[in-house]
Amino acid sequence: MHRLGLVDTLTAMALPYMASAFGIFLLRQTFKTVPRELEEAARIEGCGTFGVLWRVYMPLAKPVYLAYALVSISHHWNNFLWPLVMSNSVETRPLTVGLSVFAGTDQGIDWGIINAATLISSAPLLLAFLLFQRQFVQSFLRAGIR
16 A cells, blocks of 8 residues: 555555455346346347446446445444554544544543444444435345345
8 A cells, every 4th residue: 555655545445345245246146136128128229238237237236236335334334453554644544443542542531432432433324224224125135035
């Protein structure tokens, strides 16, 4: 990361997690459920390979993208070591590293403040799951059917 000039950037923290086997599996299962007739109809209408991908497969996989985003973000939300190594400034430091720095003061640990900060830091994930719960559950049900 140092040779790429990405130390202390958000890109450095996100780059190792751009692709995952779980995401590829979910998309594969979703794309296998798309009827061949839709692809054939798009080709008859004049779509090429990328046209079929962007106009047929991608719109049908939106719930899966959303579900994968929720799972991936919630999984990486709690990462500690990689962001600690890659971030030097307060601006690029994620919540987990910030909470540990905040808890490691010389005056001792104020558990009430740490608990409140932890609750506030988990609130966005909980809110996102509650907002997109139906699509989240449907995408996993569809992926497991075939």
